[in-house]
Amino acid sequence: MIILRKTEFWTYVGNKKNKIWLIYAYHRENGEIVAFVGENGKGNLLHCDILVKSK
16 A cells, blocks of 8 residues: 655745745655645646656
């Protein structure tokens, strides 16, 4: 069984008025990031990427 964890944090791009949320999932045992999402706090998805293909 693979156990993933999710974490989120905010940061900014350029200046503090351009705040974005970064949300990512990672493999609990080896720390490998398997997916991430960037969102600007206004409901607009900036980026979403699945980094590992399912078997």
